[in-house]
Amino acid sequence: MSEIQKPVSENWFESWFDTEYYHILYKERNDEEAQLLMDNLTHYLNLPEDAKILDLACGKGRHAIYLNSLGFDVTGADLSENSIKEASEFANEKLHFKVHDMRETCNEKYDAIFNLFTSFGYFEDDADNFKTIKAIHNSLTETGFAVIDFMNVDYVLENLVADEVKSVDGIDFHIKRYLKDGHIYKEIDFEDKGEKFHFTEKVQALRLEDFEKIMEEAGIYLLDIFGDYKLRKFFKTQSERLIMIFK
Incomplete structure (x- = not known):
């Protein structure tokens, strides 16, 4: 064998x-939970109906597809060619998919960039975290918002x-x-x-203070922090998630 x-x-x-x-292995991931987060985020950010959203590290596109069903113009980007190939079967005029490395700034600008379900902190080099945060920031429109949904390490x-x-x-x-x-x-x-x-x-076991340090170095303003998909307050020991909104 x-x-x-x-x-x-x-x-x-x-x-x-x-x-x-x-x-x-992960096919039973909770779609209702994911949709709750996206409903709450798009509402909280007060995104216009024609907003352009980037789902960064989109996998097979389940979040991008849902965001598109809400009427938004969505691009799903991921490093995995296989995932993008499968996701592309769902593409339409307002739903696009592309292979993309999150460390690189996008050619287009977006009104919102979502990096969901702990799709950050994979790299060996801390400099790549800085590059990723900078690339996200540089890919936003002037009035755009970015969201990183990470695990709460504690x-x-x-x-x-x-x-x-x-x-x-x-x-x-x-x-x-x-x-x-x-x-x-x-x-x-x-x-x-x-x-x-x-x-x-x-x-990487990144905590809020680690993200704050990266953002401060990158000259990025952290607007808000939430601790779960209902966008409730973040508590260091009790919250399941660490959801950060910045621009």
Whole structure:
């Protein structure tokens, strides 16, 4: 029985997000929760009906598709070519998808940029976080807003499930979670069709003060902070999410 592992030289997200197994493992993600967040955000930001929105790190486009159903002109951008290829099947006159590295400024300007569901902090180099925040800021219109929806690290660590087995579509995903060197790791092992697979997810354990420091260096104004998808107040130990709005 052979074992397939990602090449060490690759960024983990470039290989893992492009596999079918990533989408199998996470296919039960809560769409209602996601839609609640987008309803609340678009309402809070008071976006005009014809607003142009960028869904940054859009995956297969489920959030972009929903935002488009609300009437907005939406672009979904992601590094994963496979995800963009699948998402593009839903494209229309006001819904577009493109392969894009979030560290790079977009050619167009947007009224709102959403970076949802902890799609930040993947890079090895802290300078890339700065580049990403700057690129987001530089891709906004003068009156535009950006939103980063990140995990609340203190809440996550307090409630971390160290070992878990998730069975999806007949595949048993063995998952280990731990904190190491300022990153939250998720090791994923499983077998399928006679082969063993191993993938690692690794996200920087960035707290509010880390984001504040990056934004201050970048000359960016942090407008508001929320702690959940109902946009309630952020509490360091109790809130499930860290949702930041800046311009």
